[in-house]
Amino acid sequence: AQTVTQSQPEMSVQEAETVTLSCTYDTSESDYYLFWYKQPPSRQMILVIRQEAYKQQNATENRFSVNFQKAAKSFSLKISDSQLGDAAMYFCAYVHSNYQLIWGAGTKLIIKP
């Protein structure tokens, strides 16, 4: 069965600095997709970035980028120039052809002003 592990329950970073959130997953599939979602205190789940496993190039979205290591089954999220509005729970998620998202337990990101 597929699993997603986020080993950091909580991370903190100084405003304007860079932080990396870790995610590892386990699957026997070769074609799948990975996501990072953000959940601010408002509870709304918001897609931050996604990565297709067949693409070797790491996805980027403005200040957010990923380090996708397929062989190591690792999918970390880097947030550059952290802002107060980045404070949230961050969830890593995996899906393959059955459309069922498998979620990690989340990492709470604290931004220090």
Next chain:
Amino acid sequence: DADVTQTPRNRITKTGKRIMLECSQTKGHDRMYWYRQDPGLGLRLIYYSFDVKDINKGEISDGYSVSRQAQAKFSLSLESAIPNQTALYFCATSGLGGAPYNEQFFGPGTRLTVL
């Protein structure tokens, strides 16, 4: 207006009561999902539906049932609520006939407390 709405936003009920959570969407999506979120466990899939006639059990369907009344409406029912069903419940939708990498769009969540 929000694309995915959930009612109620908060609900407190008693053990043994029947309760229904409702979800509506205006995105025109065919796929709809119900998730449960518990602290430290992330989200877990309860049921999902690819169209009105296609409903599937997810990881934790026991104790829950669903109804897809229309393409835009997907309801989750707890026939006899129990305290360990206290959680945050999310409805989500994803795009037309799309590949699995299509983004899922979430409603605002319903916080359910079972006393």
